[in-house]
Amino acid sequence: MRKTTLLPSRPCLGLALVCALALVPRQARAAELTPQEGYTLIANLMSENKDDRRAAADELIAADDVTLVPALVDAYFYTPLLHRPEMTEVLTALTGEEHDSYYDWVEYVGGADIDVKDRYIEWKQLLLRRRDAEYEKVFYAGAPHKIRLEEIVSGGVPLDGIPSLDDVPLVPAKKAKYLKNDELVFGVEIDGDSRAYPHRFLSWHEMLNDVVGGQPVTLSYCTLCGSGILYAAQSPSGERRTFGTSGLLYRSNKLMYDRDTYSLWSNITGEAVVGRAAGENQRLRVLPMTLTTWEEWRSQHPDTTALDIDGVRKASPFAFDYVPGAADEARKGVEFPVWQKSDRLERNAEVFALDLNGAPKAYPVEKVTAAGLVHDELGGVGIVLVANPDSGAIRAYQSGGHTFEKADGDFQLVDETGAEWTVTEAALEPAGDGPSLPRLAHGHIAYWFGWYGFHPQTEVWEG
Numbered sequence: 001m002r003k004t005t006l007l008p009s010r011p012c013l014g015l016a017l018v019c020a021l022a023l024v025p026r027q028a029r030a031a032e033l034t035p036q037e038g039y040t041l042i043a044n045l046m047s048e049n050k051d052d053r054r055a056a057a058d059e060l061i062a063a064d065d066v067t068l069v070p071a072l073v074d075a076y077f078y079t080p081l082l083h084r085p086e087m088t089e090v091l092t093a094l095t096g097e098e099h100d101s102y103y104d105w106v107e108y109v110g111g112a113d114i115d116v117k118d119r120y121i122e123w124k125q126l127l128l129r130r131r132d133a134e135y136e137k138v139f140y141a142g143a144p145h146k147i148r149l150e151e152i153v154s155g156g157v158p159l160d161g162i163p164s165l166d167d168v169p170l171v172p173a174k175k176a177k178y179l180k181n182d183e184l185v186f187g188v189e190i191d192g193d194s195r196a197y198p199h200r201f202l203s204w205h206e207m208l209n210d211v212v213g214g215q216p217v218t219l220s221y222c223t224l225c226g227s228g229i230l231y232a233a234q235s236p237s238g239e240r241r242t243f244g245t246s247g248l249l250y251r252s253n254k255l256m257y258d259r260d261t262y263s264l265w266s267n268i269t270g271e272a273v274v275g276r277a278a279g280e281n282q283r284l285r286v287l288p289m290t291l292t293t294w295e296e297w298r299s300q301h302p303d304t305t306a307l308d309i310d311g312v313r314k315a316s317p318f319a320f321d322y323v324p325g326a327a328d329e330a331r332k333g334v335e336f337p338v339w340q341k342s343d344r345l346e347r348n349a350e351v352f353a354l355d356l357n358g359a360p361k362a363y364p365v366e367k368v369t370a371a372g373l374v375h376d377e378l379g380g381v382g383i384v385l386v387a388n389p390d391s392g393a394i395r396a397y398q399s400g401g402h403t404f405e406k407a408d409g410d411f412q413l414v415d416e417t418g419a420e421w422t423v424t425e426a427a428l429e430p431a432g433d434g435p436s437l438p439r440l441a442h443g444h445i446a447y448w449f450g451w452y453g454f455h456p457q458t459e460v461w462e463g
Contacts, residue, residue, distance in 0.1 A: 035123075038117050041056045042056070042071055042123075076088075078130065088100060103336070106153060108339075110150075110151050110337070120150070121149055138262050143274060143275055145273060146278050149274070152249070153249050153337070156247070159246055164208060164245065164315075165312060172304075179294045180324070183293065186230070186290070188287070188425075189288075194301035194304035195306070200324045200327065206254065207244055218256075220243065227253070228445065246264055251340070251453040289444070290394075293390075293393075295391070341453075345362070346448065349366075350446070351365060352444070356442070360459070361461060363461040365394065368385055370389065372388075374461070376461065384402075387410075397440060399437065425439065426439055
């Protein structure tokens, strides 16, 4: 049988299956496998031929090379159920663990202190190229990375397999007849320009690129962990960036990618984590955004525009059902592995998440909206959370040492001196002279498990 190089110095474009899965004859090996030998044996372990799988399993067990475990778990995802017994046997022999689920093995790797075999990133590329050849632009030899590559998993779609909403046409509020008063929108106001992005659209598309008040923005919404965050979308040189869905996840949180450098970015932190931008330590600036109802947003921002539903339909090759809640229903039960877990709150409990000066804290949404106002200190900063129990909207601001009470509705406050303040999207504004109190843009809604997976040291507000 012909011997094929598994990790070529110049990858075979579009031929990942040929490059990655060609079989080699069985031969005696040293206990410490080279990357070439190790990855080729794993490829053999993925073979449709049972004898080839058996031979590869025997050699991998004999070699006892634990550094191959992450690559084996990667391969597990791409191996049909009927061909997995030998792979499971090898994983059990190398780790002492017994699991029959891919997700369980991913969680094991996440929590285990295992070094990966050299050239692991090239192995990752070759597997992912089976789904999309464009991944060679993301994973390549020497690519900088700030997260553990072995924790990056496929979400089941290729690059841009979930189409983003890019510069969709807008309509004024009075023409957005499709929107219902009680449905959720992501509300944004920048320099007097107001925009409503219906939650029902982002539940399908997950990424949106737009310009608001002259500011290029990207809205990244991870439907799996409930985190919708607005970022300023500019390169260090000031040029506009657009982002798409990478089809990859890290701790069940979406990884987006920029279409300039093909670097991967974290939805929940805004940090570049793989690629050229990661090597330059780039991080996106968070902008204020509010998850609220269309009724509340329109009442406070009568000049707002909203996405044109016909423009949204034209942005996708798929016939998505844009009825509110349809995407959530279609996705019901879909979960991905997260190895850092806490039962302090229910897994999908909604929290208002804040991280100030390295001090993360989760505020249960149900408790905050019931309270209406929450005063706290976080990271050495006095803060106040202003919540609307009807819309569920929560906005966070620096308190400036003041103690507030609600006055006329949810957008008027009075402080301990009786002075009046107005709640705006950017700040708390005093009625008279004096400085405004800035909004804390980083505050956003997330599911408890998603926030905890990135911030296991987080505090929880008890109410």
